[in-house]
Amino acid sequence: MTRVLAALAVAIGVLASSPVRAHEGHGKAKAQVTTGAPLYEPPQPGTYDLPAIRRVSEHRLVGTDGKRAPILGLAPGRAAVVSFIYTNCSDAAGCPLSLAVMQRLDATLAARSDLARRVRLVTVSFDPARDTPARMKELRGSLGPKGDWRFFTAPDDPALAPVLLDFGQDAAPLVTKDGKETRAIGHVLKVFLVDGRGDVRNIYSTGLLDERLLLNDLLTVLR
Amino acid sequence: MNPIRFLLRLSLFCLLSVNPALADETCQSPYLPKITGQEDFIYVWTLGVEGLGDGSDKLVTVGANPAHSDYGKVVSSVSVVGRHEAHHAGFTDDRRYLWAGGLDDNVIYVFDVATDPAKPKVVRTIRDFATSSGGVAGPHTFYALPGRMLITGLSNTKDGGGRTGIVEYSNDGKFVRTNWMPDKAPYGYDARVNADLNRMLTSSFTGHKNYMRSLPDLMKDPAAMKNFGNTMVLWDFHARKPLQTFDVPGAPLEIRWALQPRNHYAFTAAALTGKLWGVFRKDDGTFEAVDLGPVGDPASPPLPVDISLSADDRFLFVDSFMDGKVRVYDVSNPRKPRQVHERQIGKQVNMVSQSWDGKRVYFTSSLLANWDKTGADDEQFLKAFAWNGTTLTPAFAIDFTKEKLGRPHIMDLGLARPQVARSRTMRSSARVDAASP
Numbered sequence: 001m002t003r004v005l006a007a008l009a010v011a012i013g014v015l016a017s018s019p020v021r022a023h024e025g026h027g028k029a030k031a032q033v034t035t036g037a038p039l040y041e042p043p044q045p046g047t048y049d050l051p052a053i054r055r056v057s058e059h060r061l062v063g064t065d066g067k068r069a070p071i072l073g074l075a076p077g078r079a080a081v082v083s084f085i086y087t088n089c090s091d092a093a094g095c096p097l098s099l100a101v102m103q104r105l106d107a108t109l110a111a112r113s114d115l116a117r118r119v120r121l122v123t124v125s126f127d128p129a130r131d132t133p134a135r136m137k138e139l140r141g142s143l144g145p146k147g148d149w150r151f152f153t154a155p156d157d158p159a160l161a162p163v164l165l166d167f168g169q170d171a172a173p174l175v176t177k178d179g180k181e182t183r184a185i186g187h188v189l190k191v192f193l194v195d196g197r198g199d200v201r202n203i204y205s206t207g208l209l210d211e212r213l214l215l216n217d218l219l220t221v222l223r
Numbered sequence: 224m225n226p227i228r229f230l231l232r233l234s235l236f237c238l239l240s241v242n243p244a245l246a247d248e249t250c251q252s253p254y255l256p257k258i259t260g261q262e263d264f265i266y267v268w269t270l271g272v273e274g275l276g277d278g279s280d281k282l283v284t285v286g287a288n289p290a291h292s293d294y295g296k297v298v299s300s301v302s303v304v305g306r307h308e309a310h311h312a313g314f315t316d317d318r319r320y321l322w323a324g325g326l327d328d329n330v331i332y333v334f335d336v337a338t339d340p341a342k343p344k345v346v347r348t349i350r351d352f353a354t355s356s357g358g359v360a361g362p363h364t365f366y367a368l369p370g371r372m373l374i375t376g377l378s379n380t381k382d383g384g385g386r387t388g389i390v391e392y393s394n395d396g397k398f399v400r401t402n403w404m405p406d407k408a409p410y411g412y413d414a415r416v417n418a419d420l421n422r423m424l425t426s427s428f429t430g431h432k433n434y435m436r437s438l439p440d441l442m443k444d445p446a447a448m449k450n451f452g453n454t455m456v457l458w459d460f461h462a463r464k465p466l467q468t469f470d471v472p473g474a475p476l477e478i479r480w481a482l483q484p485r486n487h488y489a490f491t492a493a494a495l496t497g498k499l500w501g502v503f504r505k506d507d508g509t510f511e512a513v514d515l516g517p518v519g520d521p522a523s524p525p526l527p528v529d530i531s532l533s534a535d536d537r538f539l540f541v542d543s544f545m546d547g548k549v550r551v552y553d554v555s556n557p558r559k560p561r562q563v564h565e566r567q568i569g570k571q572v573n574m575v576s577q578s579w580d581g582k583r584v585y586f587t588s589s590l591l592a593n594w595d596k597t598g599a600d601d602e603q604f605l606k607a608f609a610w611n612g613t614t615l616t617p618a619f620a621i622d623f624t625k626e627k628l629g630r631p632h633i634m635d636l637g638l639a640r641p642q643v644a645r646s647r648t649m650r651s652s653a654r655v656d657a658a659s660p
Contacts, residue, residue, distance in 0.1 A: 039487075040421035040508075048462035051400045053370055054393050168370050168394055170317040188256060188317050190369055203370035205254050205316070207418030213461060 042212045045219035052199035056192075059163045061124065061152035064137035071152050071163075073120050075196050079221050080120045081105065081214060082192045084169045086127035087139055088183050093206055098189060099123070103143055105211040109218075110146035119218055121149040126164060126171040127185055128154040167192055167200070195221050249534050249579055250479055251635075252367040253418050254316045262578060263288045263639035264298065264340060265585060267605055268323045269629045270592050271306040276627030280309035282323060282334055282343055283628055285605060285621060287583075287636070295607070295619030297626060299342045303332050308435065308592060311633045313365030315372060315394050320346070321635060322372055324362035326591075327435060329353045331362055331374075333396065340637050347396050353380045355398035356390040361431055364413050370394055375414045378430035385430035385450055387411040389463075408468045410452025415478040415489065416460050422510075423460040424489055424502060426475040427452020438594040451495060455502065457510050469512035471500050479532040479539075481557070486536050488557050490515075497524025499541065501557055515560050518543055518550060528590060529574045533581045538612075542568070542575045544590050547602075549575060549615070566608075566615045570600040576634045577610070584608045584615060588623075589630030603630050 060068045072080045083102055089095035102121055109115050123139075125131035131139075136151040143149070154160035164171055171187040191204040193214065201221050204214065251257070265287045271279040279302040286293030307325025314321050319337035324330070333347035352374070353360050361377030371394060376387035386409040391399040404411050410427030417423075428434070429451045433441055441447055451474045457467040473496030480489045487504035499515040518541055519525040525543035532539050532554070539552045539560065549572065551564035568586050577584045586606045589595050595603075607618040623631045 039419055042421075043459055043462035043464070048464065049400070053399055054395065054397070170319070186256075188254070188369070192370075200370070203368075205369040207253055208421065208461060 042210070042216050045216045046223050048220065050193075050201040050217060050220055052195075052201060053203060054168065054200045055198050056166045056194060056200060057198060059166065061154050061160075061163065062133055064133050064140055064151050066133045069150075069152075071122050071124065071150070072194060072198070074194075074198050077222065078118050078120070078196045079201075079218055080122055080194045081218070082122040082124065082167070082194060084124050084126050084164070084167070084171065084187070084190065086125050086171075086185050087131050087135060088127060089185070094187075094189050097206065097209065098191060099139075099143065101191070101209050101211050101214070102149065105214050106143075106145050106147050106149045108211060108215055115218065115222070116147050118222060119148070121145070121147070123149070123151050124160075124163065125151075125153040126160060126169070126187065128156055128160055130183070193217055193221065249482060249577055249581075250531055252313065252316070253416065254367050254369055255314055256316075256318045257579065258636055258638055260580075261288055261290075262583075262636040263291065264637040265576075265605065266312070266321060266334075266336065266343065266635045266637055267587060267631045268309050268312040268633050268635075269623065269631045270309045270589060271302075272592075272603075272624075272629045273306070275624065275629060277302050279303060279305055280307050280325065281629065282312075282321070282332075283623075283631065284341060284343060284637075287585075287607070288639070289618075291639070293341075295621065297621065297628070300628060301334070301343055301345065303330075303345060303348075306592070309632060310591075311363055311365060312635060313372070314367055314635060316367040316369055317394075320394070322365040322374075324352075324365065324374070326361045326363065326377060326431075329360055329362060336637055340639055349392070349396055351398065352390065356388065356401045359388040359390050359401055359403075361387065361434070362390070363411070363428075366414055366416070368416075371399060373414060375411050375425065377411060377428055377434065378432075383431040385410040385428070385433075385452060387430070389414060389425070402463045405456060405465045405468065408452070408454035408456045408465070410454065412452065412474070412476055413478045413491075415480055417480045417487075417489070418460070419484060420487060420504065421460050422466075423458040424478050424480070424491075425456045425458065426471075426478050426491055427454050428474050428476060434591055434594075436593060438591075455491065455500075455512060457502070467510055469502065469510075471512055472496050473498065475500060476528060477530050479530055481536045482532065482534050483536045486557070490530060490532060490539055490554070490557070492518060492527035492530050492541055494526050494528055495524070497521065497527055497543075499527070499539075499552070499560055503558070513558060515558065519546065519548070531575045531577050531584070533577065534579045535581070538563075538581065538610075540575045540577065540584060542572045542586065544571055544573055544594075547572045549584075549586065551615075564614060568606060569604055570602045571596050574633055576636070578636070581610055581612075583618070584610050585634050587631040587634060589632050592630060595630060603628075605631050605634070 083098045085095035173181040174184040193202040265285040267283040281302040284298040308327035312323035321334040329352045331349040334343040335346045336343045358380045359376035364375040366373040374390045388403040412426040412428040453472045455469045473493035475491040518527040525546040527543045529542045539554045552560040573590045574587045603623040606620040608615040
């Protein structure tokens with residue numbers, strides 16, 4: 001496993017058991033990492049609506065075996081949860097958080113016979129230059145999916161662009177003050193719940209990226 | 224990198240994430256990318272004035288970086304055709320677009336502020352707000368959600384009264400849904416989300432028939448003056464379900480959640496009764512609304528309008544329209560605000576915005592076209608001040624009448640170049656990776 005992926009795996013491991021929270025006292029900065037319990041109970045499945053936000057198409061990207069394949073597997077009665085990440089992301093509350101939530105959701109889904117075969121988890125890299133199929137395979141190996149969790153990348157940026165545009169996922173290299181590109185990629189953390197018709201039924205970002213909400217939303221959509 | 228080194232880096236990130244010197248503006252949606260450090264522009268959504276310049280509503284871009292030659296000057300101005308009662312505006316979650324609404328005719332303009340941040344351009348006009356929403360009118364707060372824009376209404380098209388709803392659009396301008404305000408609390412105004420708590424608070428104002436009427440005329444009409452909201456509503460945000468309704472008499476307007484992750488409360492100001500209110504989470508998870516006392520002289524309420532809370536939850540800036548003053552409260556003890564500063568900003572003042580580091584505070588003058596003062600008291604300005612924790616010191620001012628621009632209302636901060644940097648916001652829900660180029 002590469003050093004980058006090792007770091008990512010450690011971050012995911014940390015996040016999987018202890019959400020990072022910061023606290024500051026008045027006047028003086030003071031860092032603190034807590035393991036506070038969630039401060040709300042998710043609403044029960046089926047008690048709320050999730051109207052379609054946008055419709056996305058099926059896209060074919062490159063899987064960990066190097067072959068192109070449809071990423072969503074759209075079909076009636078099915079759903080997909082799609083996250084966009086890049087493995088160089090060093091922001092503990094960014095891509096590692098997304099992967100940690102997906103990992104917990106994967107374990108939950110795998111244990112539920114009513115959902116395991118109806119939900120696909122999808123992780124797509126928006127850094128195709130560095131996140132090769134081999135690297136995504138390493139990432140997959142480090143996460144050890146228990147259910148239908150697939151990992152994709154693209155041959156190059158132009159091949160990925162239509163996917164990002166379709167989902168409304170921003171991603172652009174960060175630049176230094178003198179305009180040089182860095183390896184870091186600016187993006188807003190988003191995870192998408194897509195139903196069998198291709199309708200995006202919810203979009204999650206930091207704060208409400210909670211596997212309990214994702215599970216209840218899946219149950220709501222698949223009712 | 225070995226795991227120990229990585230954890231050290233993670234700890235360093237956490238340290239950086241709470242350093243207020245690396246912060247940015249407050250009061251925005253927790254889902255927005257944040258500007259770290261010095262802002263370059265102030266986008267001012269401005270009401271057109273008949274006979275002044277082109278007379279149309281416009282988005283005015285003002286230079287805000289003292290290191291740049293355009294500091295304190297109007298950089299650009301892009302007009303929309305006509306006057307729509309320009310009022311509030313808000314960025315999409317990727318901060319590439321600014322949605323700006325008209326309270327009178329429900330038109331929404333979407334400005335591209337990413338391609339050339341110095342010269343925003345209208346890229347979309349949404350004219351179906353009232354029809355698609357099922358009759359919600361008066362688009363007020365524009366609040367970024369992931370991939371969507373949440374828009375509160377002030378009124379409805381059926382009777383022009385205060386019954387209204389909360390509308391959502393996708394970022395690409397398609398209607399998603401409407402949630403009407405509950406029957407027992409039908410009025411609307413602001414909406415703010417605390418994602419860590421999965422709670423949303425909404426406040427209440429009045430309908431089109433009142434806010435488009437001249438203020439002196441309105442105040443002489445006792446029947447009309449009864450048609451103002453006296454409630455706030457707490458929602459299960461994820462489910463969009465109302466949970467609690469609070470009696471907050473006198474039109475509670477802007478809502479500001481505390482920004483520190485363990486501070487589970489919000490502030491508002493009730494305009495007509497001239498009071499500060501707090502909404503506090505109790506141990507059982509429910510909330511209570513608490514009267515925190517008067518703003519200014521209770522015998523002559525000064526109409527507190529906008530408020531702004533510093534990133535460390537210490538200072539609350541309160542603008543009051545009638546006396547043109549800002550009062551700064553130390554809210555370290557949120558249940559006992561203590562006024563620590565007061566300053567005359569102008570003959571009238573409405574909006575207040577501050578940078579995240581709290582060092583720069585901006586004010587604009589206009590409330591509503593027909594509520595602004597008249598004659599010599601009708602000052603229309605953007606004024607910038609420095610705040611050192613005890614005193615406001617003038618930095619620059621722009622006379623919007625002299626510049627033939629109009630009545631300046633809401634201010635949103637922007638960057639000049641595709642600078643992207645890691646967010647260092649406090650609340651986990653406020654954390655985002657970067658401002659996109």
